[in-house]
Amino acid sequence: MPILHSLVIALVATTLTFLVTLPIVYLLIQHPIKLNWAIESLLLLPLVLPPTVVGLFLLQLFGKYGIMGRFLALFNNYSLVFTLAGATVATIIVVLPIMYQSIKAAILGVDRHLVEAAEVIGATQFEVLRYVILPNAYNGIIIGLLLTFCRGLGEFGASLMVAGYIQGKTDTIATAIYFAIQAGDNNTAIYLSVVDILIGVTALLFIQFLNHQNKRGSANA
Amino acid sequence: MLDVKITKKLNTHTLTFAGQFKQQFTGIMGSSGGGKTTLLRLIAGLTVPDSGKITFDKTTWYDGDHQINLPPGQRPVGFMFQDLALFPNLTANKNINFYQRLRLYHQKEPITPEKKQQLLETLEITPFLDESVQRLSGGQRQRVALCRALVQQPRLLLLDEPFTGLDDRLRLKTIALTQKALAQTKTQVIIVSHRRDEVTAFTDDIYELA
Structure with missing residues (x-):
């Protein structure tokens, strides 16, 4: 179950972060504004904060007395705290800087010049992007997606603060390893670690392959 | 007729240019950093002048006083960049078609298939039409870039150092093919180069930038 939870969280967080980040980055590059530095600093902030601080902030925001918490409670008393959705939101915030960069x-x-070549013939902003x-x-974006996915897979601090550790409900690979060690269950901890390492190594090998492709493409251009 | 009267502050000096382009071919020459490429970019709308006015056949493209600035896509201009700016992920054919497809949104009379075929044959592109542009030689890439600019049927074609990087034999061949292709059109052409022989191959009407 923790493996499935981690994969779902990492996949959903990566997808949502990509969909949000892509247009923001594109617009900031194409139409720079004076506040670019402030927006960029805000997006990169989770990178310099301990995940527990991010978790604490999210708890304040989505907790019972937080602004978002009270808003969500209007919908059938829904709460993000102690849910997989909460862990996903925490992961999104933590991986945002990696995706952005x-x-x-x-x-x-x-x-x-490729962008300008398209602009000269009247391509719209969307057509230039598409x-x-x-x-x-393409390769750079795929590398970003993989790095984000891997970081999301290993997310621990913020997720634990928001979603806690409820076996079968909010347990992830990272939290399950921690609590297995606490309980003296080394076998489970090692098994989960090996799975995590295998996924990470596979992703890194693919990133190296794409980097190699990129270099070859640049050399041929 | 293109009428340009603009100023633009550059890193080292201020570019001031006033001139009328009446002939089909006009050359612009000058030393590196003199503002030749910037002048083409200003005409195309890729760079905004600090002040002045640009009109083409009685249509105002830019007027600093009246804050008129037509975006690049609304100016009937074809631009061949010095580095050619071919899309590296596409074949020669797809580079040409992609350009043509996007331009169709704004074109009242798109190029006919017969005319396009004639252009491909004149520029001797047909044999490598389905090759990735990354695999083409400098001269072949140059001709694809020229063809890509011409299929839009622009009323004004801006060529920025179009024969740079070609050896002498290839340069002469490419110039001859370019002359042949442009002779089939009524497109007004501005050619920028630091080499006099490349410009005089097309025209004796030359502006020298300081």
Whole structure:
């Protein structure tokens, strides 16, 4: 169960973060505003904070007396605390800086003249993104998605603060390893660690492969 | 007729240009950093002038005083970048078609298939039409970029150092093919180069930038 929970959380968090981050990064690059530095600092903030601080902030926000907590309670007394959805929200906040940096680097890596070549023929912002940016930033974006996914898979502090550790309900690979060790169940901890390592190594090998492809593509261009 | 009267502050100096482009071919020459590429970018709308006015056939593209600035896509301009800016993930054919497809949104009279085929044959692109542009030689890439610009049937074609990076033999061949292709159109052409022979191959009407 913890493996499935971790995979679901990492997958959903990666997908949602990508969908939110891509348009933000693209618009900030295409139409820089004076407050770019402030928006960027806000998006990168979770990177410099301990995950427990992020967790605490989310608890304040989504807890029983938090603004979002009270709002969600209006819908059939729903609460994010102690749920997988809560762990997913915590993971989204923690992985946001990784996704932001990866997508930004990938988009900035696309030759500016390619974008201008499309603009000259009247391509809209969406068409530039769809037909020029995404195909040419493809490998960089995939690398960003994998890094984000791996970070999401290993998320511990913030998720634990928000979702806690309820066996069969909110347990993830990272929290299950911690509580298995606490309970003296080394076998479970090692088994889960090996699974996590295998997923991580597979992702890293794929990232190396894509990096190699990128270098070959640049050399041929 | 293109009428340009603009100023633009650059890193090292202020570019001031006033000129009328009446002939089908006009050359712009000058030393590196003199503002040749910037002038083309200003005409295309990719860079905004600090002040002045740009009109083409009585249509105002830019007017600093009246805050008029037509976006690049609304100017009937074809731009061939110095680095060609071909989409590396596409074949020669797809580069040309992609450009043509997007341009169709704004074109009242898209190029006919016959004309397009004639252009492909004139520029001798047909044999490598389905090759990835990353596998093409410098001269082949140059011709694909020119074809891509011409299938839009622009009324004004801006060529930025179009023969840079080609050896002498290939340069002469590419210039000859370019002349042949442009002779089939009524498109007005501005060619920028730091080499006099490349410009005089097309025109003696030359502006020199300081």
